[in-house]
Amino acid sequence: xxxxxxxxxxxxxxxxxxxxxxxxxxxxxxxxxxxxxxxxxxxxxxxxxxxxxxxxxxxxxxxxxxxxxxxxxxxxxxxxxxxxxxxxxxxxxxxxxxxxxxxxxxxxxxxxxxxxxxxxxxxxxxxxxxxxxxxxxxxxxxxxxxxxxxxxxxxxxxxxxxxxxxxxxxxxxxxxxxxxxxxxxxxxxxxxxxxxxxxxxxxxxxxxxxxxxxxxxxxxxxxxxxxxxxxx
Amino acid sequence: xxxxxxxxxxxxxxxxxxxxxxxxxxxxxxxxxxxxxxxxxxxxxxxxxxxxxxxxxxxxxxxxxxxxxxxxxxxxxxxxxxxxxxxxxxxxxxxxxxxxxxxxxxxxxxxxxxxxxxxxxxxxxxxxxxxxxxxxxxxxxxxxxxxxxxxxxxxxxxxxxxxxxxxxxxxxxxxxxxxxxxxxxxxxxxxxxxxxxxxxxxxxxxxxxxxxxxxxxxxxxxxxxxxxxxxx
DNA sequence: CGGATCGTTGACAGGTATCAATGCTGGTGG
DNA sequence: CCACCAGCATTGATACCTGTCAACGATCCG
Numbered sequence: 112x113x114x115x116x117x118x119x120x121x122x123x124x125x126x127x128x129x130x131x132x133x134x135x136x137x138x139x140x141x142x143x144x145x146x147x148x149x150x151x152x153x154x155x156x157x158x159x160x161x162x163x164x165x166x167x168x169x170x171x172x173x174x175x176x177x178x179x180x181x182x183x184x185x186x187x188x189x190x191x192x193x194x195x196x197x198x199x200x201x202x203x204x205x206x207x208x209x210x211x212x213x214x215x216x217x218x219x220x221x222x223x224x225x226x227x228x229x230x231x232x233x234x235x236x237x238x239x240x241x242x243x244x245x246x247x248x249x250x251x252x253x254x255x256x257x258x259x260x261x262x263x264x265x266x267x268x269x270x271x272x273x274x275x276x277x278x279x280x281x282x283x284x285x286x287x288x289x290x291x292x293x294x295x296x297x298x299x300x301x302x303x304x305x306x307x308x309x310x311x312x313x314x315x316x317x318x319x320x321x322x323x324x325x326x327x328x329x330x331x332x333x334x335x336x337x338x339x340x341x342x343x
Numbered sequence: 344x345x346x347x348x349x350x351x352x353x354x355x356x357x358x359x360x361x362x363x364x365x366x367x368x369x370x371x372x373x374x375x376x377x378x379x380x381x382x383x384x385x386x387x388x389x390x391x392x393x394x395x396x397x398x399x400x401x402x403x404x405x406x407x408x409x410x411x412x413x414x415x416x417x418x419x420x421x422x423x424x425x426x427x428x429x430x431x432x433x434x435x436x437x438x439x440x441x442x443x444x445x446x447x448x449x450x451x452x453x454x455x456x457x458x459x460x461x462x463x464x465x466x467x468x469x470x471x472x473x474x475x476x477x478x479x480x481x482x483x484x485x486x487x488x489x490x491x492x493x494x495x496x497x498x499x500x501x502x503x504x505x506x507x508x509x510x511x512x513x514x515x516x517x518x519x520x521x522x523x524x525x526x527x528x529x530x531x532x533x534x535x536x537x538x539x540x541x542x543x544x545x546x547x548x549x550x551x552x553x554x555x556x557x558x559x560x561x562x563x564x565x566x567x568x569x570x571x572x573x574x575x
Numbered sequence: 576c577g578g579a580t581c582g583t584t585g586a587c588a589g590g591t592a593t594c595a596a597t598g599c600t601g602g603t604g605g
Numbered sequence: 606c607c608a609c610c611a612g613c614a615t616t617g618a619t620a621c622c623t624g625t626c627a628a629c630g631a632t633c634c635g
Contacts (some may be wrong), residue, residue: 265428266499269420271621312582503591540614545616547612581632583627588625589622593621597628598616599614
C-alpha cells in the first residue's frame with residue numbers, strides 16, 4: 112500500500128461547489144466568480160497512518176483541509192522526544208501558519224488514515240487579496256487554532272495524570288460526531304499530555320478495568336459521567 | 344491613582360501616521376486613504392497593574408495594541424485556580440479572537456503597568472473588508488498567537504520544574520529589548536508553568552542563591568549561560 | 576516460527592503537591 | 606511617626622505521584 116494516493120484533481124469551481132462538506136471548509140463562503148482566481152489544481156489525497164503531510168521548516172506551498180481522519184502537529188524537543196501540540200480533524204486546516212511566505216512550524220503526521228484537499232497557498236493569497244469572501248472562514252480557522260491551543264493549555268496540561276487522561280478522552284469523544292472515537296497510542300497520549308508512555312499506559316489500563324473506557328479494535332467508547340468525576 | 348487613564352483620543356490618520364511604534368503595530372501597512380475607513384476615535388490608554396482590559400465571555404467591541412507593559416491572558420479552572428495561557432507585550436494585539444462577532448476568550452489582566460491603543464472592532468472589520476492592506480499584519484498577529492502557544496506547549500510545560508522556570512526566565516529575558524525584564528509574582532509563574540506557587544518560589548530562590556538570577560525592585564537579570572545548562 | 580512493535584506491569588528513587596509556619600515589605604490609620 | 610496589617614515570598618516536613626529502568630505479555634507480519 113502506498114503512503115499517498117491522489118484520488119482526483121480538479122480546477123476551481125469544477126468540483127468544490129459539489130463538495131459534500133463544503134459548509135465545513137475554507138471555501139464555504141466563496142461566490143461563483145471567486146473560483147476563477149484559482150489557477151492551480153486542487154488535489155484530493157489519501158494518506159495512510161504514519162506518513163507526513165509536511166515537515167517543520169520546509170518551505171510551504173500548500174495548506175491541507177482535513178476531510179476525514181486525524182492529523183497530529185508535533186514539535187521535536189532538544190532531548191529527541193516530541194510533543195504533540197494539536198490534533199486536526201474534519202474541517203481543520205493544516206499548515207495555516209505558512210500563509211504570507213512563512214515556513215511550516217510543525218511536523219504534520221497522519222495519526223489515523225486521512226483524506227485531505229491540498230490547496231496551493233499562492234491561490235489562497237491571490238483570492239484573499241482580490242475577494243473579501245475568504246476572510247471570514249480564514250479568521251474562523253485562526254480562531255480554532257487559538258481555541259485548541261487554549262484547551263491544550265488549560266485542560267490537558269493541568270492537574271495530575273489521571274485527570275489529564277480523563278480530559279483527553281472526553282475531548283476526543285466530543286470532537287467527533289460518532290459514538291466511538293480513535294484512541295491514540297500510549298506514546299502519543301504521553302506526547303499530548305506531557306507525561307511518560309508508562310504513566311499513560313497505566314491510567315488507560317486502569318480506566319479499562321474500571322469500565323470507564325472500552326475499546327474494539329481502534330474504536331474507543333467512554334463512560335462520560337464516570338470520567339467527569341475525575342477532576343484533579 | 345485611577346486604574347485607567349485616557350491620555351488622548353484621535354480620529355483616523357490624524358495621529359497614527361506619527362506613531363513612534365507604527366512599524367510594530369497592526370496599522371503598519373495602511374495607506375493614507377485607508378485611514379478614512381476609521382469612523383470612531385482610537386484611544387491611547389494607561390492601565391495600572393491588576394486592572395482588567397476585558398473579561399472572558401464579555402461581548403467584544405475593541406481590540407488593544409500593547410504599546411508598553413505586559414498583559415496576561417488567563418482562564419479560570421473549575422477548581423477556582425487559574426492558568427496563564429499567554430503573555431502579551433509590545434506590538435501584540437489583545438482580543439484578536441473577538442473579530443467576526445465572537446466573544447473574548449480570556450480574561451486580560453495587566454501584569455505590569457501598560458499603555459495600550461484601544462481600536463474599535465467595527466472599524467477593523469470595515470477596513471479589512473474594503474482594503475487589502477490590513478490582511479498581512481492581521482495574519483502576522485495570528486501567526487504570533489500560534490507561535491506563542493507553541494512555545495508554551497513545547498518549552499514551558501515540558502520537563503521538570505527547574506527546567507521550566509529556567510525556560511520561562513530566558514523567554515522573558517529574550518522578549519524584551521532591555522537588559523532587564525519584569526519578573527512575575529510566584530503565583531503567576533506557577534500559573535504559567537502549571538506548577539504550585541511554593542515550587543516556583545523554591546526554584547526562584549535557589550536560582551538567586553546560585554547567582555543565576557538577580558533582582559532590583561521588579562527588574563530582573565539572568566545569567567543566560569548558566570540557565571541554558573539546566574535542560575531537564 | 577521468530578522478530579519487531581506496542582502495551583502492561585513491577586520496583587524504586589526522586590520530584591512535587593500539600594499543609595503549615597515564619598519572614599519580609601509596603602501601605603494605612605491612629 | 607510608628608505600629609500594625611495584609612499580601613507576598615520563603616522554608617520545612619511529609620505523603621503521594623510520577624519518572625525511570627526493567628521485564629514480560631500480546632499482536633501482527635514476514
